[in-house]
Amino acid sequence: MYHDNYEEDDLAAEVELVTSAQYPQDADVDDGFDSEGVVSSQKQPIAVEIPDTIKNFITYFHRNVLENNIYELHTLYEVTFNKLTDRFYAKQPWPEAELISPLVDDDQVFLTLYRELYYRHIYARLSPSIQDRFHSYENYCDLFNYILNSDFPVNLELPNQWLWDIIDEFIYQFQSFCNCRNRIKNRSEEEIALLRDNPQIWSCYSVLNVLYSLIQKSRINEQLLVNKNGGDMLEAAGEYGSRPLYKMLGYFSIIGLLRVHCLLGDYTLALKMMDNIELNKKALFSRVIPCHVTTYYYVGFSYLMMRRYADAIRAFSTVLTFIQRTKQYHTRSYQFDQIAKKCDQMYALLAMCIALCPTRLDENIHNHLREKYGDQLAKMQKGEDSISVYEDLFQYACPKFISPNGPNFDDPASLSQVNEPYQHHAKIFLSDIHNQTMIPTLRSFLKLYTTMSIDKLAAFLEMDADELRTQLLMFKQRSRQQKWITGNLLEGDIVSTSDLDFCIKQDMIHIAESKVGRRYGDWFLRNITRFQDVIATLEHKN
Amino acid sequence: MAQLAMNRPEVIQSLIDGVDRYNPDNISILEEYLATQCQNEEYDLMANLAALKLYQFNPHLTNDRVIINILAKALTAVPAPDFNLCLYLLTEPMIIDESIKQLTALHQLLEQSRYAKFWETYKSDSAYEQLVSEVRGFSRAIRSIVARVVSMTHQQIASSLLESYLDLSGDDFAAFVKEQNWELKGAIVQIPVNKDNEAKTVVIRENIKFEQLTKVIGYSNEM
Numbered sequence: 001m002y003h004d005n006y007e008e009d010d011l012a013a014e015v016e017l018v019t020s021a022q023y024p025q026d027a028d029v030d031d032g033f034d035s036e037g038v039v040s041s042q043k044q045p046i047a048v049e050i051p052d053t054i055k056n057f058i059t060y061f062h063r064n065v066l067e068n069n070i071y072e073l074h075t076l077y078e079v080t081f082n083k084l085t086d087r088f089y090a091k092q093p094w095p096e097a098e099l100i101s102p103l104v105d106d107d108q109v110f111l112t113l114y115r116e117l118y119y120r121h122i123y124a125r126l127s128p129s130i131q132d133r134f135h136s137y138e139n140y141c142d143l144f145n146y147i148l149n150s151d152f153p154v155n156l157e158l159p160n161q162w163l164w165d166i167i168d169e170f171i172y173q174f175q176s177f178c179n180c181r182n183r184i185k186n187r188s189e190e191e192i193a194l195l196r197d198n199p200q201i202w203s204c205y206s207v208l209n210v211l212y213s214l215i216q217k218s219r220i221n222e223q224l225l226v227n228k229n230g231g232d233m234l235e236a237a238g239e240y241g242s243r244p245l246y247k248m249l250g251y252f253s254i255i256g257l258l259r260v261h262c263l264l265g266d267y268t269l270a271l272k273m274m275d276n277i278e279l280n281k282k283a284l285f286s287r288v289i290p291c292h293v294t295t296y297y298y299v300g301f302s303y304l305m306m307r308r309y310a311d312a313i314r315a316f317s318t319v320l321t322f323i324q325r326t327k328q329y330h331t332r333s334y335q336f337d338q339i340a341k342k343c344d345q346m347y348a349l350l351a352m353c354i355a356l357c358p359t360r361l362d363e364n365i366h367n368h369l370r371e372k373y374g375d376q377l378a379k380m381q382k383g384e385d386s387i388s389v390y391e392d393l394f395q396y397a398c399p400k401f402i403s404p405n406g407p408n409f410d411d412p413a414s415l416s417q418v419n420e421p422y423q424h425h426a427k428i429f430l431s432d433i434h435n436q437t438m439i440p441t442l443r444s445f446l447k448l449y450t451t452m453s454i455d456k457l458a459a460f461l462e463m464d465a466d467e468l469r470t471q472l473l474m475f476k477q478r479s480r481q482q483k484w485i486t487g488n489l490l491e492g493d494i495v496s497t498s499d500l501d502f503c504i505k506q507d508m509i510h511i512a513e514s515k516v517g518r519r520y521g522d523w524f525l526r527n528i529t530r531f532q533d534v535i536a537t538l539e540h541k542n
Numbered sequence: 543m544a545q546l547a548m549n550r551p552e553v554i555q556s557l558i559d560g561v562d563r564y565n566p567d568n569i570s571i572l573e574e575y576l577a578t579q580c581q582n583e584e585y586d587l588m589a590n591l592a593a594l595k596l597y598q599f600n601p602h603l604t605n606d607r608v609i610i611n612i613l614a615k616a617l618t619a620v621p622a623p624d625f626n627l628c629l630y631l632l633t634e635p636m637i638i639d640e641s642i643k644q645l646t647a648l649h650q651l652l653e654q655s656r657y658a659k660f661w662e663t664y665k666s667d668s669a670y671e672q673l674v675s676e677v678r679g680f681s682r683a684i685r686s687i688v689a690r691v692v693s694m695t696h697q698q699i700a701s702s703l704l705e706s707y708l709d710l711s712g713d714d715f716a717a718f719v720k721e722q723n724w725e726l727k728g729a730i731v732q733i734p735v736n737k738d739n740e741a742k743t744v745v746i747r748e749n750i751k752f753e754q755l756t757k758v759i760g761y762s763n764e765m
Contacts, residue, residue, distance in 0.1 A: 208564065266598075268588065268627060306627065307626075404599055428626050428637075435653050469703075473655035503739045505697045514743065515743070515746065517745045519748045525750075525755070
């Protein structure tokens with residue numbers, strides 16, 4: 001844990017803190033859209049005194065970074081930094097890197113890492129100005145250049161959680177920038193000029209370039225292949241990849257690309273990124289909980305958009321079960337709110353999947369789902385104004401889509417058009433859903449019979465026979481889905497995913513329902529365990 | 543994705559597997575490959591998505607005719623979701639373009655299995671035929687979609703109905719039925735039983751895995 005009394009106290013005290021002139025007092029530019037911060041970015045008052053606690057923290061932090069003291073860094077990063085933020089910087093940014101530079105002997109690497117935290121804090125708690133966004137991007141460039149363009153692997157070790165946060169935040173800021181770039185209404189000319197003159201900042205190509213470079217430098221794909229098929233790991237990993245810093249950054253970049261492609265609407269490519277990663281408990285992503293959750297969220301979402309509902313259900317229920325089981329660990333985490341939100345979104349997506357592809361869920365997950373989205377699920381299953389329910393759930397639970405290109409500043413006409421990628425995706429998704437809104441009703445009728453004539457069913461449903469025939473053809477097609485069996489995430493066989501099947505002989509529908517046999521084994525196993533517990537308790541009492 | 547490209551050239555394979563897929567200079571390779579697909583009645587979704595990706599990142603390269611061909615090709619892959627996967631990579635202003643709207647209308651009809659209506663629309667305006675003109679064997683491909691869905695769903699179907707689904711009649715219709723190994727019996731077409739159209743009741747039995755038993759075996763050890 002972090003202690004307030006360091007030996008370095010005197011060192012910090014020596015540092016003079018005259019800072020007034022260095023600070024550019026730029027206008028308080030609020031881009032007024034980001035919901036992430038409630039308080040607008042208040043620049044610090046001139047010549048602010050940095051509290052001693054913070055000075056001590058920074059010097060201590062710096063020393064641990066220099067010594068690659070992972071264990072201590074873990075606490076400093078996850079606990080102390082957040083505690084101090086709450087205490088001192090809940091409503092204002094941390095001191096600028098230039099101000100703390102004397103405390104850390106002007107150590108540029110540390111200052112870059114510090115700035116990463118500094119801007120992340122602005123994004124999370126305040127609202128970043130265009131300048132903040134630009135500077136943060138430049139800082140990421142410095143950081144990645146330092147890591148990627150050195151003649152030898154850099155001698156730096158950081159906790160996995162931090163490494164994940166770096167990649168995660170990098171993509172988050174990219175997404176946030178793409179969304180804010182498109183809203184040019186109410187922007188000052190100066191800001192528009194900044195955006196127009198700097199198209200390379202936060203551009204798609206540069207972001208992808210960083211992620212791919214990290215993957216290549218770390219030879220993570222080669223490492224994963226050796227892991228899967230055997231071979232010489234040291235040779236596969238190479239000089240850089242055998243360092244944990246490179247290996248983990250490379251690995252997290254793969255997950256990062258899964259996310260970026262998903263945000264861009266390229267679902268097949270998103271899943272293709274995961275070619276060398278197997279979704280199981282032993283996978284590296286499970287070492288960092290937010291990474292674990294992110295992975296499954298985007299895998300599940302991609303499957304949903306590819307109409308592979310059975311696979312989406314499997315992805316969501318796996319991770320939701322995991323979150324439930326490990327609840328006691330992450331309720332304390334500083335990322336608890338974020339995980340809880342993602343979790344809630346995944347329940348919403350799961351509800352849609354279940355309505356589209358009725359499937360028996362794990363009991364626990366099913367109860368939670370009914371608790372959270374019981375009403376919506378019922379509406380979707382009944383097909384009563386279900387489209388608006390789908391729309392609400394989709395809007396709530398989908399990722400924040402981005403469009404890769406900024407507005408065309410040379411064409412004033414296009415500037416007035418707001419290019420809203422969410423609308424685009426929602427429209428296509430919902431029109432697809434719209435085609436299948438009758439299916440639940442049809443299903444509920446078919447469940448009641450073993451044979452029935454088309455005319456009779458049409459009369460029940462109050463539609464004409466031809467319409468019913470097309471509905472039946474569609475029902476049949478939608479009950480067959482590509483489903484993952486083994487291999488890469490994109491692979492799969494076409495299988496029947498419905499417990500209800502039928503065939504048409506001229507004007508008669510013959511219906512068959514698959515039944516789940518009684519689960520004797522499961523029942524006995526559970527009761528054996530319970531019995532064993534009773535015996536154990538009795539023995540204990542004796 | 544229903545039809546996997548079996549003979550994907552190595553050039554294309556390495557292109558879509560690596561970072562080269564982002565290189566705008568490669569667009570011509572992908573465009574030529576699409577032209578080959580259209581010519582030879584082949585289909586490769588992954589390669590076509592890679593082309594759309596390049597357009598997404600480099601709007602100035604966008605070639606409307608290529609997009610139309612990709613979408614027309616994706617129509618022949620229904621019921622796979624390929625058409626929508628392509629649309630997601632386009633932008634809002636693009637999909638309200640008249641040609642793409644027309645293709646989307648055709649796609650909706652196919653998705654909804656309104657086959658008779660599909661043919662009616664398709665033939666109502668020469669613009670439609672113009673849109674798919676570069677895709678060789680387009681009608682044939684659509685008919686095989688219809689055939690697949692019909693044979694998944696039916697054991698017997700009235701021939702007049704099937705004729706309207708296929709937009710075929712007389713000798714053409716008889717030939718098509720024969721080609722599918724179906725049997726024309728008077729006013730009825732008989733379709734052989736396959737795994738999708740038999741509708742058999744199955745009882746799913748519980749399958750106990752060894753891992754579930756480890757705990758119980760553990761207890762027996764303690765005794």
